[in-house]
Amino acid sequence: MSTDPTQSLDELIASWRDWMERRDALSTADIDELESHLRDRVDALAGAGLADDEAFLIGVKRLGSMDELSREYAVEHSGRLWKQLVLDDGAAEGADATGATIPVRLRANGLAVALALGVGAGVALKATELLAGPDVVFRNIAVIVLPFLAAWFAWRRRPPVATLIGVAAAFVLVGLALNLYPFDGGSSTVTVAMQDSATAVLATIGSVVALWLVTGIVDAGGAWRSDRTRMDFIRFSGEWLVYYVLIAIVGGALSGLTVAVFASIQVDVMPFVGEWVLPCGAAGAVLVAAWLVGAKQRVIENIAPVLTKVFTPLFTLMMLALVVAAVLQWNLVDGSRELLIAFDLVLVVAVGLLVYAVSAREPALPPGWFDRLQVVMLAAALVVDVIVLAAMLARTGEFGFSANKTASLGLNLILLANLAWAAWLQVGFVRRRVPFGRVERWQTGYLPVYLGWAAILVFLFPPVFGFA
Amino acid sequence: MRIGKDLVAAAATPVVLGILAEGESYGYAILQRITALSGGELEWSDGMLYPLLHRLERLGHVDSEWRQEPGGRPRKHYRLSAQGAATLADQRRQWTVIGSVLDQVWPGGPDDRQPRIALGLG
Numbered sequence: 288m289s290t291d292p293t294q295s296l297d298e299l300i301a302s303w304r305d306w307m308e309r310r311d312a313l314s315t316a317d318i319d320e321l322e323s324h325l326r327d328r329v330d331a332l333a334g335a336g337l338a339d340d341e342a343f344l345i346g347v348k349r350l351g352s353m354d355e356l357s358r359e360y361a362v363e364h365s366g367r368l369w370k371q372l373v374l375d376d377g378a379a380e381g382a383d384a385t386g387a388t389i390p391v392r393l394r395a396n397g398l399a400v401a402l403a404l405g406v407g408a409g410v411a412l413k414a415t416e417l418l419a420g421p422d423v424v425f426r427n428i429a430v431i432v433l434p435f436l437a438a439w440f441a442w443r444r445r446p447p448v449a450t451l452i453g454v455a456a457a458f459v460l461v462g463l464a465l466n467l468y469p470f471d472g473g474s475s476t477v478t479v480a481m482q483d484s485a486t487a488v489l490a491t492i493g494s495v496v497a498l499w500l501v502t503g504i505v506d507a508g509g510a511w512r513s514d515r516t517r518m519d520f521i522r523f524s525g526e527w528l529v530y531y532v533l534i535a536i537v538g539g540a541l542s543g544l545t546v547a548v549f550a551s552i553q554v555d556v557m558p559f560v561g562e563w564v565l566p567c568g569a570a571g572a573v574l575v576a577a578w579l580v581g582a583k584q585r586v587i588e589n590i591a592p593v594l595t596k597v598f599t600p601l602f603t604l605m606m607l608a609l610v611v612a613a614v615l616q617w618n619l620v621d622g623s624r625e626l627l628i629a630f631d632l633v634l635v636v637a638v639g640l641l642v643y644a645v646s647a648r649e650p651a652l653p654p655g656w657f658d659r660l661q662v663v664m665l666a667a668a669l670v671v672d673v674i675v676l677a678a679m680l681a682r683t684g685e686f687g688f689s690a691n692k693t694a695s696l697g698l699n700l701i702l703l704a705n706l707a708w709a710a711w712l713q714v715g716f717v718r719r720r721v722p723f724g725r726v727e728r729w730q731t732g733y734l735p736v737y738l739g740w741a742a743i744l745v746f747l748f749p750p751v752f753g754f755a
Numbered sequence: 756m757r758i759g760k761d762l763v764a765a766a767a768t769p770v771v772l773g774i775l776a777e778g779e780s781y782g783y784a785i786l787q788r789i790t791a792l793s794g795g796e797l798e799w800s801d802g803m804l805y806p807l808l809h810r811l812e813r814l815g816h817v818d819s820e821w822r823q824e825p826g827g828r829p830r831k832h833y834r835l836s837a838q839g840a841a842t843l844a845d846q847r848r849q850w851t852v853i854g855s856v857l858d859q860v861w862p863g864g865p866d867d868r869q870p871r872i873a874l875g876l877g
Contacts, residue, residue: 351800
């Protein structure tokens with residue numbers, strides 16, 4: 288083992304420091320202390336006649352194995368590993384690709400910008416409600432809140448202007464469609480969702496999905512054709528959802544506590560909490576969750592893939608049980624209209640489990656038990672869905688093609704196509720005929736299909752089904 | 756002869772506290788002192804000293820301070836605290852007991868060791 292003799296001792300120590308700083312258990316002060324030790328050792332060895340680089344190698348060797356050392360530090364400073372997750376955002380400025388594209392100064396005050404945008408989203412939501420009424424807010428929820436998320440991404444990623452114009456145009460188009468189409472019902476009612484016509488609800492759902500994906504284009508910095516940025520956005524979405532749910536749970540609990548405490552002193556804060564805190568908080572949390580995902584990217588292991596690992600076996604068991612039950616009873620065929628929607632959700636979960644497992648998988652690893660388990664899950668989901676689809680299609684005449692039914696049928700077919708080809712690729716991968724990259728590319732390549740279907744829900748469904 | 760890992764771990768705390776009782780010091784100098792005292796037989800990898808020092812600091816046995824000597828590089832100096840001195844005294848009593856027990860179990864000095872026991876020790 289030898290080092291480049293042209294490197295000076297300072298350069299050697301700088302690269303050694305670089306390497307040490309990747310260890311979470313070691314703080315900068317710890318590394319300073321070890322460096323001071325290393326330099327003392329090198330001086331002593333150099334004094335005994337060794338060249339600097341030789342003395343450096345011996346000094347590093349005598350410090351001991353880095354793994355053992357950082358384990359020893361982790362034992363002593365176990366609290367530090369945890370605290371970093373919460374407090375030390377400096378640790379997030381790692382040496383990997385995303386860190387390199389984002390200047391440090393943007394991270395340092397990122398929270399302030401995220402909070403400002405979060406407040407903006409809350410204010411926009413409330414202002415729309417006061418000016419136009421709650422039903423307008425409900426239908427336009429994506430158009431009102433997601434621009435602030437897009438602004439956050441734009442601020443962080445600095446995409447080209449053309450991208451921003453394109454995304455803004457998409458927001459405007461969706462906004463126009465949602466508000467200019469003459470939907471039946473829904474106006475001048477306070478209880479919102481139930482009063483809207485089916486096409487309005489579908490258009491709302493479509494707008495959320497479509498604009499979320501469009502917002503992803505800003506996150507990709509305009510490079511939306513790249514598999515890598517698409518996969519990054521998928522990862523972002525999963526983490527964002529986890530954080531959002533956590534914030535929602537804690538926020539709900541805190542609100543309940545607030546109401547209860549004030550009620551005990553005979554002050555009714557329910558209206559204030561219900562009309563101001565919850566809506567504004569829900570809108571602002573979109574931005575806070577997005578900030579959290581960015582800030583914690585390299586500090587915490589992604590949560591979505593962990594949940595995937597936990598739930599894939601359970602979900603597979605559920606699907607197998609369902610196959611057995613369906614075969615024994617043969618009553619899926621007599622299922623109600625809601626069956627198709629329920630199966631859309633089942634397929635969404637199956638795709639989600641697959642995608643997040645893919646997103647966290649090291650592509651170079653050979654196929655293992657988890658990949659085989661996924662084959663079983665995919666096969667079971669496909670079998671059940673084909674049974675359901677066949678039954679429903681056979682009875683189309685009875686149910687007719689309502690907007691809801693067509694939408695869920697379309698979604699079902701889209702997901703079925705995805706899963707069928709994904710299952711084929713997965714079998715190939717497990718048999719080592721297909722490289723893992725193709726499994727990954729299939730999922731990232733499928734994103735535009737979802738975008739397309741969501742756009743159809745927003746733009747085509749209302750006129751086709753007469754706004755009913 | 757190499758001293759076993761467990762024994763090194765057990766001896767590390769009293770040895771380091773004992774060296775600091777001689778006066779404040781820093782990591783590299785402490786290791787040099789241990790090597791000198793043990794004739795090089797009590798050794799562990801250099802880095803491992805620092806987590807130990809941090810643990811002693813957390814427990815309040817030592818205080819630390821970054822200081823730069825004139826013309827030197829900054830070093831983190833460790834000093835025995837009053838509590839550390841008490842701990843050292845306590846540890847010293849424990850080791851004395853163990854030492855005296857071992858002395859009685861292994862009669863005779865190292866020079867006229869009995870063959871049976873020498874065998875037993877490998």
